[in-house]
Amino acid sequence: MSELITMPQLGETLTEGTILRWLVKVGDEVKEDDPILEISTDKVDTEVPSPFTGTVSSLLVEEGETVEVGSPLLELDGNSTENVNVETVQPVEQQDEINKTEKAPQEILEIEEIVSESKPIQSSQSLGKFSPVVRKLALENNIDLLLITGTGKDGRVTRKDVDNYLNNGDQKLEKTTVAEKSVLTNEIPRLRKKIAENMIHSKQTSAHVMTSVEVDFENVENLRSKVKDNFKQENNFSLTYLPFIAKAVVSALREYPVINSSFDLDKEIHTIHEQISLGIAVDINQEGLLVGTIKEADSYNLTGTARKISEISTLLRNESYKLDDVSGSTFTISNNGSFNSFLTSPIINQPNVAILSTESVKKRPVVVEMDDGSDSISIRHIGILSLTWDHRVFDGSTALLFLNSIKNRIEITDWSQEIS
Numbered sequence: 001m002s003e004l005i006t007m008p009q010l011g012e013t014l015t016e017g018t019i020l021r022w023l024v025k026v027g028d029e030v031k032e033d034d035p036i037l038e039i040s041t042d043k044v045d046t047e048v049p050s051p052f053t054g055t056v057s058s059l060l061v062e063e064g065e066t067v068e069v070g071s072p073l074l075e076l077d078g079n080s081t082e083n084v085n086v087e088t089v090q091p092v093e094q095q096d097e098i099n100k101t102e103k104a105p106q107e108i109l110e111i112e113e114i115v116s117e118s119k120p121i122q123s124s125q126s127l128g129k130f131s132p133v134v135r136k137l138a139l140e141n142n143i144d145l146l147l148i149t150g151t152g153k154d155g156r157v158t159r160k161d162v163d164n165y166l167n168n169g170d171q172k173l174e175k176t177t178v179a180e181k182s183v184l185t186n187e188i189p190r191l192r193k194k195i196a197e198n199m200i201h202s203k204q205t206s207a208h209v210m211t212s213v214e215v216d217f218e219n220v221e222n223l224r225s226k227v228k229d230n231f232k233q234e235n236n237f238s239l240t241y242l243p244f245i246a247k248a249v250v251s252a253l254r255e256y257p258v259i260n261s262s263f264d265l266d267k268e269i270h271t272i273h274e275q276i277s278l279g280i281a282v283d284i285n286q287e288g289l290l291v292g293t294i295k296e297a298d299s300y301n302l303t304g305t306a307r308k309i310s311e312i313s314t315l316l317r318n319e320s321y322k323l324d325d326v327s328g329s330t331f332t333i334s335n336n337g338s339f340n341s342f343l344t345s346p347i348i349n350q351p352n353v354a355i356l357s358t359e360s361v362k363k364r365p366v367v368v369e370m371d372d373g374s375d376s377i378s379i380r381h382i383g384i385l386s387l388t389w390d391h392r393v394f395d396g397s398t399a400l401l402f403l404n405s406i407k408n409r410i411e412i413t414d415w416s417q418e419i420s
Contacts, residue, residue, distance in 0.1 A: 002057065005036070005074045007067050008048060018066045019073070023047070023136075028056045035136055036074060038159065047159060050076065137162045191288040202350045207391035210345040213403045216411050217361045217381040220244045223415045231419070235307065242280075242335050243306035245358050245385070247418065248409035250276055250298045250305075253331055256402045260330050262351040263393045270393070279329030279349055280309055282316045283339075290316045291349055293329045302418030333358060337383060346388050354389040354399075356406075 007017055020038040024030055035047045036056075054076035061067055134157055138145045141162075148165050150157035188196075224239055231239040253260040253276050261272045278297035281289050292312030294300075300308060315321040332349040337360040344357040361383035368378045385406060389399045 001077075003052065003054065003076050004060075004072045005048070005050070005076065007039075007069050007071045007073055009069050016066055016068045019061055019063050021063055022059060024056050024059075024074075026056050026059060030054060030056060030076070048073075052076070134159055134162055137166075141166060189287065191284070191290075195288050198350065199347050202347050205350060206348045206353070208345075208348065208388055209391045209396070209399070210386055210388045211396060211399045211403060212343060212384050212386045213400070213407050215383050215385055215407045216366070217241060217244075217383055219411055219413070220415060221361075221381040223419075227419060231303075235303070235310075237306070237310040239306060241337070241361055241383070242309060242333070242358060243302055244410060244415060245356075245406070246278060246280075246294075246297070246305050246309065246333060247302055248406045248413070249331065249333060249356060250278065251409055252402050252405035254298065255405055256398060258394050258398060259354050259389070259402050261353055261393065262330070263353055263390060264351070265392065273330040275330070277328050277330045279332035279352070280312055281332060281334040281346075281349075282313045284317060289334075290321075290326055291329055291332055292316050292321065292325055293327060295328065302415060332356070337361060343384055344386055346386070348388055348390060353393045354387055354402075357386040357388070359384040359386060 017039040020040045022037050024034075024036050030036060030050045031053045032051065033049045036050050038047045056074065057077045058075040060072045060074060067073070134145065137143070137159065143162065143165065145157055145162075148157050148161055149155075151161055152158040220241060224241075228239050257272050260276055261270060263270050275295070276297045278294045279291040280294065281291050284290055292315065294305075294308045294312060297305070297308075312321075312325060315325055329349065329352060332352055332355045334344070334346045334355060334357045336344045336346070337358045339360075341357070341359045343359060346355045346357045348355050361381050363379050364382040365377055366380050366382060368376050368380070370376055385403060387399055387403050
């Protein structure tokens with residue numbers, strides 16, 4: 001026999017509702033308690049289950065239509081054990097007025113409980129109480145409803161909660177899930193693993209101290225501004241501040257050879273290296289750092305030093321280097337200024353006993369002493385050099401003497417003699 005399902009009374013003061021979405025189509029077989037449509041009112045969005053088993057023979061309203069309570073919505077053909085029509089469903093408050101000696105059909109009570117949301121149905125998932133449409137959405141999308149925070153009455157999970165989760169994800173859950181996926185699926189790259197091991201080893205080995213000096217690069221900038229265009233055209237790489245600093249470092253290492261050394265406390269051996277092998281830290285596309293080595297760094301002039309820095313940087317970034325290209329350094333420079341740093345405390349590259357960080361060079365107003373002894377304020381190219389050193393090997397006086405040696409060479413050297 002055919003049965004009409006009509007617009008139910010979703011609340012005591014509600015007189016109409018809007019059909020959001022049909023969950024069935026003509027010809028579908030539906031079972032008792034299967035969700036058949038979603039309804040929206042000015043207070044709640046909910047779904048209506050079928051009160052009995054049957055076949056959908058007709059959909060009587062279109063999605064988006066607003067209909068009054070009691071209006072026919074859907075026709076079912078089938079064998080119902082009881083003659084049930086949703087139109088006869090009464091609000092919870094009206095049920096008390098029904099003759100208590102006359103037992104109301106179980107199907108009506110279940111619909112009442114769902115649409116009023118006053119008494120949620122027990123979930124088929126064994127934990128929690130969820131309405132049929134919520135259960136259906138969870139099954140279709142393989143969602144554990146217990147992980148969703150409910151915003152309904154008494155914390156009940158509503159259809160909107162499920163939709164929000166599908167569209168946006170629960171923020172707390174999403175963060176946890178991403179973190180878990182990161183742990184489970186993202187293997188640490190070999191380079192990053194090696195860096196991590198080396199950095200921890202260095203911090204556990206050396207007594208790290210950082211000391212800095214401010215350097216006036218105006219002398220260097222005056223030369224660079226004159227020759228940089230021709231230099232790049234002739235050499236196919238730019239003349240940066242780094243080669244000037246590297247040359248000054250090599251000279252200062254000759255003056256303070258203790259900084260060009262290695263230190264093994266366990267073996268009680270302190271080795272002062274005769275050869276200066278300058279390590280240059282190179283960023284590999286933000287995936288890690290490699291230290292390229294320029295052997296016999298004191299054998300090159302400014303142009304030669306700039307060329308070696310360019311060559312070793314290219315080798316490392318192209319992953320075409322050999323073991324000899326990344327080993328054997330006796331002192332290291334980390335060029336953080338190329339990334340616009342202000343002050344950096346780098347970690348020592350073992351077995352070195354010190355590492356220099358070159359910071360960004362900026363125009364700043366400074367006090368300059370004139371030839372006649374008077375002071376003047378001038379705009380100069382100023383940068384900071386930061387030295388991290390091993391306090392087991394030498395003390396602050398040596399560190400500062402070394403830094404000031406670099407500073408003086410940068411500021412007063414006639415660098416034009418080094419350009420070839």
